[in-house]
Each structure stands twice: as structure tokens, then as C-alpha cells.
Amino acid sequence: MDHELILDVRDVSYRYPGAGAGADALAGVSLAARAGAVHAVLGPNGSGKTTLLRVALGVLAPATGGSRILGRPAAAWSRRELARVVGVVTQREENLFPQRVRETVLLGRYARLSLWGAERPEDRAAVTRALERCDVLSLADRWIWTLSGGEYQRVRLARALAQEPRLLVLDEPTASLDVRHEMELFQLVRALADRDGLAVVLITHHVNLAARFADRVLLLSGGQPAGEGPPGDVLSRETVERVFAWPVSIAPFEGRPQVIPLRKDHT
Amino acid sequence: MKWLGLGLVVVAAFLGAVVLGPVHVPLAGLAASDIVRTLRLPRALLAFLVGGSLALSGAGLQALIRNPLADPFLLGLSGGAGLGAVAAIALHLASPWALPLAAFAGALGATALVYRLGLVGGGELDPRVLILAGVAVGAFAAAVTTAIVSLSDAAELRNTFLWLWGGLSGASWDSVLVLAVYLPLPLAVLFAAARPLDLLALGEEPARHLGADVESLKRRVFVAASLLAAVCVAVSGVIGFVGLVVPHAMRTLWGHRHRPLLPAAFLGGGALLALSDTVARVAVAPRELPVGIVTALVGVPVFALLLRRWTTS
Amino acid sequence: MERRHSLRSHTIRLVALAAALACRPADHAPAAAGSTVIDDAGRTVVLAQPAHRIVSLSPAVTELLFALGVGDRVVGRTTWCDYPPVVRLVPSVGDGLNPSLEALAARRPDLVVLYRSPLNETAAAQLSRLGIAAVVLRQDRLEDVARAARLLGRLVGRSAAGDSLADSLSRLLAAPAPRSRRRLAFVVWDSPPIVIGAGSYLDQLATLAGAENVFHDIAAASAAVGLETIATRDPDVIVVVSDSAEPRPPALARRPEWRVIRAVREGRFVYLVGSLFGRPGPRAGGAAGELRRLLGQVTR
Numbered sequence: 001m002d003h004e005l006i007l008d009v010r011d012v013s014y015r016y017p018g019a020g021a022g023a024d025a026l027a028g029v030s031l032a033a034r035a036g037a038v039h040a041v042l043g044p045n046g047s048g049k050t051t052l053l054r055v056a057l058g059v060l061a062p063a064t065g066g067s068r069i070l071g072r073p074a075a076a077w078s079r080r081e082l083a084r085v086v087g088v089v090t091q092r093e094e095n096l097f098p099q100r101v102r103e104t105v106l107l108g109r110y111a112r113l114s115l116w117g118a119e120r121p122e123d124r125a126a127v128t129r130a131l132e133r134c135d136v137l138s139l140a141d142r143w144i145w146t147l148s149g150g151e152y153q154r155v156r157l158a159r160a161l162a163q164e165p166r167l168l169v170l171d172e173p174t175a176s177l178d179v180r181h182e183m184e185l186f187q188l189v190r191a192l193a194d195r196d197g198l199a200v201v202l203i204t205h206h207v208n209l210a211a212r213f214a215d216r217v218l219l220l221s222g223g224q225p226a227g228e229g230p231p232g233d234v235l236s237r238e239t240v241e242r243v244f245a246w247p248v249s250i251a252p253f254e255g256r257p258q259v260i261p262l263r264k265d266h267t
Numbered sequence: 268m269k270w271l272g273l274g275l276v277v278v279a280a281f282l283g284a285v286v287l288g289p290v291h292v293p294l295a296g297l298a299a300s301d302i303v304r305t306l307r308l309p310r311a312l313l314a315f316l317v318g319g320s321l322a323l324s325g326a327g328l329q330a331l332i333r334n335p336l337a338d339p340f341l342l343g344l345s346g347g348a349g350l351g352a353v354a355a356i357a358l359h360l361a362s363p364w365a366l367p368l369a370a371f372a373g374a375l376g377a378t379a380l381v382y383r384l385g386l387v388g389g390g391e392l393d394p395r396v397l398i399l400a401g402v403a404v405g406a407f408a409a410a411v412t413t414a415i416v417s418l419s420d421a422a423e424l425r426n427t428f429l430w431l432w433g434g435l436s437g438a439s440w441d442s443v444l445v446l447a448v449y450l451p452l453p454l455a456v457l458f459a460a461a462r463p464l465d466l467l468a469l470g471e472e473p474a475r476h477l478g479a480d481v482e483s484l485k486r487r488v489f490v491a492a493s494l495l496a497a498v499c500v501a502v503s504g505v506i507g508f509v510g511l512v513v514p515h516a517m518r519t520l521w522g523h524r525h526r527p528l529l530p531a532a533f534l535g536g537g538a539l540l541a542l543s544d545t546v547a548r549v550a551v552a553p554r555e556l557p558v559g560i561v562t563a564l565v566g567v568p569v570f571a572l573l574l575r576r577w578t579t580s
Numbered sequence: 581m582e583r584r585h586s587l588r589s590h591t592i593r594l595v596a597l598a599a600a601l602a603c604r605p606a607d608h609a610p611a612a613a614g615s616t617v618i619d620d621a622g623r624t625v626v627l628a629q630p631a632h633r634i635v636s637l638s639p640a641v642t643e644l645l646f647a648l649g650v651g652d653r654v655v656g657r658t659t660w661c662d663y664p665p666v667v668r669l670v671p672s673v674g675d676g677l678n679p680s681l682e683a684l685a686a687r688r689p690d691l692v693v694l695y696r697s698p699l700n701e702t703a704a705a706q707l708s709r710l711g712i713a714a715v716v717l718r719q720d721r722l723e724d725v726a727r728a729a730r731l732l733g734r735l736v737g738r739s740a741a742g743d744s745l746a747d748s749l750s751r752l753l754a755a756p757a758p759r760s761r762r763r764l765a766f767v768v769w770d771s772p773p774i775v776i777g778a779g780s781y782l783d784q785l786a787t788l789a790g791a792e793n794v795f796h797d798i799a800a801a802s803a804a805v806g807l808e809t810i811a812t813r814d815p816d817v818i819v820v821v822s823d824s825a826e827p828r829p830p831a832l833a834r835r836p837e838w839r840v841i842r843a844v845r846e847g848r849f850v851y852l853v854g855s856l857f858g859r860p861g862p863r864a865g866g867a868a869g870e871l872r873r874l875l876g877q878v879t880r
Contacts, residue, residue, distance in 0.1 A: 079481075090472050095468065096333060098523070159477075306811075362831070429804065434771065436772040437770075437772075437837065439836045440836065553806070554798065555805055
């Protein structure tokens with residue numbers, strides 16, 4: 001499998017305007033996402049995960065370091081060009097309008113449509129493929145407000161796939177999903193990397209699922225990298241306890257470390 | 268089918284505006300009639316262009332501000348126009364174009380101020396701040412206007428409010444020509460923004476990642492919608508409800524996708540205003556009602572009906 | 581203060597006198613005594629003696645007071661009161677619309693005359709509570725002026741003069757109008773076009789001048805109409821009322837849509853100066869004559 005470097009974030013720092021000195025949202029973070037690999041970004045709340053996403057995709061300009069996508073600096077990409085290469089499923093989406101599933105996935109074709117031109121057969125075909133890939137083709141004509149949380153997430157993923165991207169970025173995609181839908185999503189994401197050769201960056205605070213499904217993890221703590229590499233290397237007991245400020249025990253499962261939080265009884 | 272129906276409504280409204288009036292013109296004599304050629308025809312065209320522009324502006328602003336209650340005159344525009352008009356009258360400016368130009372300048376001035384206030388850190392337009400700024404600027408302009416009126420020669424300025432209530436009585440081929448030259452650019456900008464506006468409905472961040480240049484989009488839509496509303500006020504005073512109600516009415520038939528919605532809103536708004544103007548001219552003939560009253564009388568029940576549909580669906 | 585006391589005691593005397601004079605018609609009350617009138621707001625106003633310090637909040641009333649020969653008793657006027665010119669020496673107390681009671685009271689009047697409007701009726705009630713007699717008079721048409729002349733005559737102790745003025749105005753109104761074929765329209769605003777209808781005294785003036793207001797069928801004093809209506813009714817002359825005496829063609833004359841109207845195309849305008857024509861008053865006869873003369877100049 002070709003392991004082309006799709007996203008190359010080198011040593012970026014960023015501070016939000018108005019934040020005091022020493023309150024860097026990111027400091028010296030690097031991330032390299034390759035085709036066919038799943039890269040998880042982990043860390044407690046406020047550790048800079050979403051900020052990293054924004055800097056990586058050129059939405060925010062870093063104070064130091066830089067981000068390249070397919071070799072070009074992120075700032076050099078227009079939004080439209082970038083949307084043909086990177087598909088993002090954001091943490092939140094507020095859809096104002098009642099829509100059917102097929103319509104909302106079709107929005108993903110925007111970057112490939114000409115200004116005045118209508119949707120072409122190849123656009124509809126891409127939408128159908130994306131729906132199939134995410135196993136929501138049977139829901140194609142449903143109104144999105146009738147979908148369950150898990151179904152809606154897969155529809156949003158289908159929309160990102162309709163962009164026919166090389167890189168898929170998901171920001172906390174399983175935040176409010178139950179076990180079954182979480183597993184379905186992680187399995188789907190893994191299959192997309194393995195079967196279709198997509199590079200995947202997955203921001204999550206579900207440490208254990210990330211450990212099982214990701215090839216590499218980046219652990220952030222207060223905007224700084226606390227470890228980067230295969231899950232087994234990064235998720236040691238000392239590191240996890242330090243970053244999450246809680247006593248844990250690490251137990252292996254299917255060859256991957258699983259974090260078990262311990263009880264802190266005050267006697 | 269829907270488009271055919273809309274087309275028929277447009278044609279019927281246009282024909283009504285030309286054939287009907289306080290003065291009876293026999294069908295045979297329509298083409299030769301001075302009244303039809305010099306008065307009714309340009310007035311019907313003006314009604315279309317103004318009604319369509321207001322509806323389009325309203326649809327664009329509703330998408331931009333992400334608020335279904337947005338109206339072209341929400342953002343301080345009508346207050347600014349009123350202030351400009353009152354100033355022109357108080358200064359006894361002589362030219363026949365003085366009043367429209369002053370209203371236009373006032374509208375743009377208010378819009379520029381609202382825009383400036385709506386820019387938050389980083390040069391980005393925040394729609395929520397836009398609404399608040401618009402209400403504030405509009406209220407301020409209205410207060411200054413009232414102050415000028417109360418301190419000045421009462422009779423003429425009372426008549427200003429009649430003008431502000433909205434009327435197409437000043438329609439001429441000159442004003443149609445001005446609109447024909449002015450409108451294409453802002454109209455084109457809004458029509459071209461149709462797809463990105465669909466993306467914006469998901470939220471600014473998702474829209475950005477799907478390929479929309481969100482900052483440029485917000486600026487373009489705000490400026491184009493304001494330019495449309497400003498020229499409409501200059502030409503025909505403040506005509507309410509068209510910009511608010513027509514986009515919603517069209518959404519019940521065409522859905523929320525802006526590519527069909529925007530043209531439908533333009534045509535629907537034009538037809539509604541042409542129809543309302545015909546009613547304004549004919550209902551109490553030989554007297555004329557201000558068209559703003561007719562659009563409100565028609566618009567409010569339609570709006571109430573739409574609200575019922577929403578709350579029951 | 582002493583005036584109020586005497587007002588009260590005189591009122592009691594007046595009631596006794598009125599009872600004794602019950603057989604005599606009210607409008608023949610002796611000149612030197614007090615008077616009781618019912619104004620146009622239905623309020624009964626009682627004066628113990630003829631008014632000597634009068635504030636007039638209406639230009640027509642000011643003219644009437646001078647016409648009755650009591651111009652020297654006017655101690656307050658509005659900014660619009662400009663006839664006769666000598667009245668400009670009298671201090672102004674505002675524009676007559678929403679009078680400041682302080683400014684009024686400062687003139688120490690024993691009679692205030694207001695024109696009829698809802699705000700003024702409230703002001704009149706407040707003045708009465710302050711002990712100042714206030715009379716509210718309608719000022720819309722010439723018959724109102726006639727009635728005002730009669731009423732004011734009684735209030736100032738010049739009943740004969742008041743009645744004679746009222747009678748001459750009534751005769752003017754009743755006089756058969758010298759016929760002419762001149763047809764006119766009064767245009768008072770251009771966007772939207774506003775014309776004068778039968779409810780306005782200007783319509784009456786037109787009749788007195790022997791002309792026909794093409795919008796006489798509209799009952800209101802003024803109304804917005806369509807340009808095509810004006811064009812079809814084809815007045816011979818467009819009459820414009822303005823404050824300045826300059827006979828300059830109005831702005832509307834240059835606008836293409838107005839030129840559908842023949843009178844605008846042919847430049848047949850008559851200009852009426854606001855002071856004489858802007859309100860009904862005792863000079864109505866002269867105004868009608870002037871209008872007739874101006875119309876004659878413009879039409880064949």
C-alpha cells in the first residue's frame with residue numbers, strides 16, 4: 001500500500017488572540033498523516049485538539065512551524081481546492097433546513113461543481129458510492145431529522161466521502177453515540193483507511209477505541225505533545241496518569257493497550 | 268409544473284398591472300394609450316424589479332443571518348433612508364432626484380455603519396452582532412428623523428412619511444432604466460451565492476471545510492442584499508413584508524435549496540408587488556392607497572398561515 | 581388671582597342675570613356684560629366681561645380679531661400669524677400645535693383661542709383648570725370662519741361687528757358663483773401625488789372663483805391619487821400652494837411621468853401664496869377674487 005504523506009504538520013505553535021503569555025493553545029506539535037493509516041489525536045478537554053485541526057487545515061495561521069498538504073503549504077490552498085482533497089466531519093453542525101439524506105450528502109460535491117453548472121451524473125454516482133460505503137444507502141430518501149444519532153453521523157461521513165478526499169478528518173465523531181454506533185463508526189473508518197487508502201486523522205477522547213483502531217496516536221496535554229507513535233509506545237501508565245491526572249492501569253487487549261481508570265477512594 | 272404555475276402568476280400580475288387602473292382603458296386602445304405607455308407600463312416593470320429585488324434580498328439575508336425573521340429593512344436600512352429623505356426635504360433640495368438620492372445615501376450610510384459594527388476581531392462578520400447593530404442604528408436614525416420632523420415645518424415633513432410608507436407613484440421609464448443598469452450586478456452576486464448559502468446553512472465551520480470561502484461569502488451577500496434594498500427604498504420608499512414573507516412562501520413549494528429558491532423568490536416577489544400595486548391603485552379609486560399598506564395587509568395573513576403550517580408540521 | 585375671584589362672583593351674578601333674561605335670545609346679550617358660548621368642542625365657556633388679553637393660537641382667529649377691531653387686545657400669537665403685518669410685534673407663543681402652557685400663562689391672558697385638534701382640546705381643558713378661559717374653534721372651512729366671527733364677537737364685546745362679519749362671509753358662500761368653464765386641480769405634494777378634495781376650503785375658494793375642482797368628488801380635504809386619474813380628468817390648470825411668493829414651476833413639472841398631464845405639459849400653473857390662501861379666513865372674498873384673476877391669466 002502506498003503510504004504517501006498527505007498531511008505534514010511540523011512543530012506548530014498557536015496562541016488565540018487575547019490569551020495571556022504562557023497560555024499557548026499549541027506549542028511545538030507535529031503530526032504526519034499517511035495514506036492508508038489512521039492517526040488518532042487524544043487528550044483531555046482543552047488540550048488543543050480542535051485547534052490543531054484548524055491550524056493543520058490552514059484555518060488558523062500558526063505562530064511558528066507550518067502545515068503542508070500534499071506538499072503545499074496549507075495557506076496556499078484555496079478553500080475550494082482543499083475541499084477536493086480533505087473531507088472534514090466537524091464536532092458540531094447545526095442544520096437549519098429540513099433536508100433529505102441524499103440532498104445533504106450532495107452538498108459534499110460543492111467543491112467539484114462549476115459556478116453555474118448543474119449537478120452531473122458523476123456527482124450523483126459519487127453520492128451513491130459514498131452512501132453505500134457508509135452503509136446508509138437505504139436511508140437515502142429519509143428526512144435527516146428522522147435519523148438516529150448514529151445514522152446521522154454516518155450520513156455526515158458520507159458527505160465527507162462524497163468530496164472524494166485523500167484525507168479524512170473527524171473531530172469527536174462518537175461524542176454522543178452508544179456502544180454499537182461507536183464500534184460501527186470506528187470499524188468503518190478503519191475500513192476506509194485499509195480498503196480505500198484514505199489517510200485518516202481522528203480526534204477523539206475515546207482512548208481505548210483509538211488504541212485498538214489507530215496505527216499511531218498523538219497525545220496532547222495543555223497544547224504540548226505528550227507522545228507520538230504506535231499506541232503501545234505512547235500509552236504507558238506513567239504518561240496517561242500524568243496527562244489525564246488520574247490513576248490508571250493498562251491492560252492489553254488484542255495486542256493494544258487499554259486504559260482502565262482506577263477508583264480514588266478517600267478513606 | 269411549479270415553474271409553469273409561477274410563470275402564469277407572473278404574467279397574470281403583469282397583465283393586471285397594465286390593463287387595470289382607476290381609469291378605464293379599453294383593451295383595444297391599450298397599445299396606443301399614453302397612460303399605459305407612460306405610466307402603467309413603467310410602473311408595472313418597476314413593481315416587478317422592486318418586488319423581486321426585495322424578496323431576493325430578504326432570502327439572502329435570512330440565509331446569512333441564519334434567522335427566518337430577517338427582512339431587508341432589518342439592518343437599519345429603512346431608518347437611514349428615512350433620515351436621508353427628511354434631511355433632503357428639510358434642506359429644501361430642489362432637484363427631482365434629490366429625495367431618492369438622499370434616501371439612497373442614508374440607506375448606504377446606515378448599512379456601512381452596521382457593517383462596521385458587525386465586524387468582530389479578525390475582520391469577520393458576526394451575524395448575531397449584525398442584527399443587534401442593525402436594530403440599534405435603525406432606532407437611532409428613526410429618533411433623529413423624528414427630532415428633525417418635530418422641529419421643522421410640519422406640513423412638508425408629514426408628507427415625507429407618506430413617501431416612506433412606500434409608493435410606486437414616481438415610476439417612469441427613467442427610474443426603470445436606472446434599475447435596469449444598477450440591478451444586474453447585485454442580482455448576479457446573489458444568484459451566484461446560491462450554492463454556498465446552502466453550505467452556510469450547516470454552520471460556518473462545516474461550510475468552510477466543504478469548500479466555501481465563508482468570509483467572502485458573508486461580505487458579498489451582505490453588501491449585495493443591502494445594495495438591492497437601498498435602491499428599492501430610494502425608488503419606492505419602504506415596502507414591508509415582501510422581503511420577509513415571499514422567501515418563506517417560496518420555500519413551502521421549492522424547499523430550501525437556494526438554486527431554485529432564489530429565482531423563485533425573485534419572480535414571486537415581483538408578482539406580489541405588481542399585484543399589490545394594482546390593488547393599491549384600484550381598491551379605493553380615484554384615491555390611491557400606499558402600497559406598503561397593501562403588502563402588509565396581504566403579507567400578515569400569509570405569514571400567519573405559514574406559521575401555522577410550521578408549528579403543525 | 582383677583583381676576584379669578586371676581587370671575588367666580590361674577591359667574592354667580594351672571595347665572596342670576598341669565599335666569600332673569602331667560603326670555604331674551606342669547607345672542608343679544610348686552611355688550612358690556614359677560615358672555616356664555618359653546619365652542620366647537622362642545623365646551624361651555626363663560627366670560628364675566630369681554631376678553632381684554634387674548635392669545636390667539638390660529639392665524640385665522642388673529643385676522644378675525646383684527647377685523648373685529650380688537651387687534652390691540654392680542655397679547656400672544658403663533659409663528660404662522662402674519663396678517664395684518666403689525667401683528668408681528670406681538671410675541672409668539674409657538675406654532676399653535678402643542679402649546680406650552682407655561683408660555684401661554686406667561687402672557688396672562690383671559691382668553692385663549694385654539695383651533696380644533698385632539699391635542700388642543702386637551703390643552704384647553706388644562707387651561708380651564710388653570711382658570712384661563714379657552715375656546716376651541718374648527719378652522720377647516722369658510723362656514724367655520726363665519727361661525728368663529730360670530731362667537732368671537734360675543735367674547736370680545738363686539739357682537740355687532742362679529743355678526744356683520746359672519747353675515748358677509750355667509751353671503752359670500754351663498755352667492756351664486758359666476759360661472760366659467762375653468763377646471764383646475766390643487767396639487768399639494770408630488771410623491772405620492774396629493775390633491776385637494778371637497779372637504780377643504782380651497783375647494784370652496786375654487787367654487788367662489790367660478791372654477792371647478794376636478795376632484796370635487798373626493799369628500800376628504802386631501803387625498804393621494806394616481807397620475808393617470810389626474811391626466812384623465814384633464815384639469816386646465818394645476819394650482820400649487822407654497823410659502824414663497826416666487827412663481828417658479830414646481831419640481832414635478834420636469835418629471836417625465838407628470839407630463840402625461842396636459843396642464844403640466846403646457847406649463848399652466850397658478851401659484852398661491854400660503855399666507856392668503858393657506859387657511860380660511862376673513863379675507864376669503866379677496867382670495868377668491870385673486871384666484872379668479874390668476875386663473876384668467878393662465879387660461880385662454
